[in-house]
Amino acid sequence: MSEPINNLPEQKTSNFVRDIIDEDLKTNKYDGRVNTRFPPEPNGYLHIGHAKSICLNFGIARDYNGMCNLRFDDTNPSKEEVEYVESIKEDVRWLGFSWGNREYYASDYFEQLYEYAVALIKKGLAYVCELTPEQIREHRGTLTAPGKESPFRNRSIEENLNLFERMRNGEFPDGSKTLRAKIDMSSPNINMRDPIMYRILRESHHRTGDKWCIYPMYDWAHGQSDSLEKITHSICTLEFEDHRPLYDWFVEKLGIYHPQQIEFARLNLSYTVMSKRRLLQLVEDGNVSGWDDPRMPTISGLRRRGYTPESIRYFAERIGVAKRENMIDVALLEDSLREDLNKRSLRVMAVLKPLKVVIDNFHDEKVEMLDATNNPEDESMGKRKLPFSKILYIEQDDFMENPPKKFFRLSPGTEVRLRYAYIIKCESVSKDPKTGEITELHCTYDPETRSGTGTSQKKVKGTIHWVSANHSVNAEVRLYDRLFKIENPSGDDWKASINPESLTIIKNCKLEQSLINAKKQDRYQFERLGYFCVDYDSSPANIICNRTVTLKDTWAKIAKTGE
């Protein structure tokens, strides 16, 4: 079916939506055409849940040799902005999809929608209602009780036509009148109880400016837009299931082309929130630095964090598409990323929390250049030279004065291999006499054990990373953790479970000197630590790296269970 994504394992992409399309193709329902659409409302940034929908819609178009339209559902000028339109286009493009010249706006159809409304009025199927919002709510009835008909329901067609035209002409104040479909106030489906088609709203629209003072509601705009674009399969999320009878009613009464609405379950990801309302609140309340904060599940946040478009597409294939409610383990997203990055990222060495090591038996001035492999998964990525000298930095975590049994790293009197270099032995520990803090380690190296020479049979359990003190560059590293402490933050106090440790900033990290030329967004694997990328805030004078995701850490597990 679908093409493999880069070097990532091929996924079976069958799902119930594709089954429906297969069947429609077999019966020639749409003359063999497949035309989907991705219809975001430009009132916020796209998130990983939208990515699922984008991959579904654009993926189907690709696999069925069809088309996928990008359509902005911009029917509510009070919440929508150009900034969002631009960010949405950037995100879809970045994910690897293109919509060619099929960029549409519901607002492009305002005139046609108006004509359709007039047609419905002429058929006696829509009327101008003057009930206040409160009265409309009262007349709607409840989930268990039927509604009451509006006293304006049986106006003449002429009067409705006249009033509707005057609504458009701006003769009535905001909210004073609505155009409603005349369906059934006692329908068990509340969406069918004379739904509002137009409201009066004097608000400048990002595309139509002040041309209109009446704006169509979602239900009235969406299906007709699909119809005008000759969409075959209009794929949306489950909460619109109850709207399908209305969707069908409009196109049938209008006698226009009838696309098929299909609903699937939206993505829920553990340890985060996904609603635009809540994401907006995090941004506005300053819990994060912005929509593209690397802790946000937004596309722009994931991008800044260092995620690849391929990994997100791969993730979207792996989670599948179905109708049951779901809660995807964020570990699957992280696994999808590692799977991609492992195969293609350059390995480098970086020490986050430096501990000074002096190699006592190494020549004071000597600098030895060692061979290091750029990516053991891909020989074609070649090798680089690494400077080794008397004074090094290793990770504080890689030394323990009183190590537990399964600690394979350095401790007094034990040996460990320095990656791509020599086996060293810890001879003594220097401490600050006042604080007791370890200030430096004195070690000796075994010249017979240089990496790759095979001149020594010596084996050690552990290999640790390091950088040469005089050949390192300083950097700030930002470590990110999940934004929430609980799997499913919900309810009014959802913010109570924000993880206060979701961001840890470490200064004075030591990177190997090859990183001096790193550009923004460049991705690396810091050996043994994880995948990192250069942040937007970074500059040559002040390098800043984001930890995208850690490597799987067996030791962390052992250490944890040992506690």
Add this chain to the structure above:
RNA sequence: UGCCGGGUCGUCUAAUGGCAGGACAACGCCCUUUGGAGGCGUCUGUAGAGGUUCGACUCCUCUCCCGGCAGCCA
């Protein structure tokens, strides 16, 4: 309590009347100059009760559980 939809390993998702499979997670082992990567293995599931059938995750009936719907939001 009205209408709509949904219940398959811990989490996702296949099987559409014919061997309940895969992935992630977890656990164990092997391998390893990244405690990475890789390899092998283990664990765990059809909500319940009836029925139809040679045969039911699948079809029928009833029950239970979960989600959505009462914006001039989408």
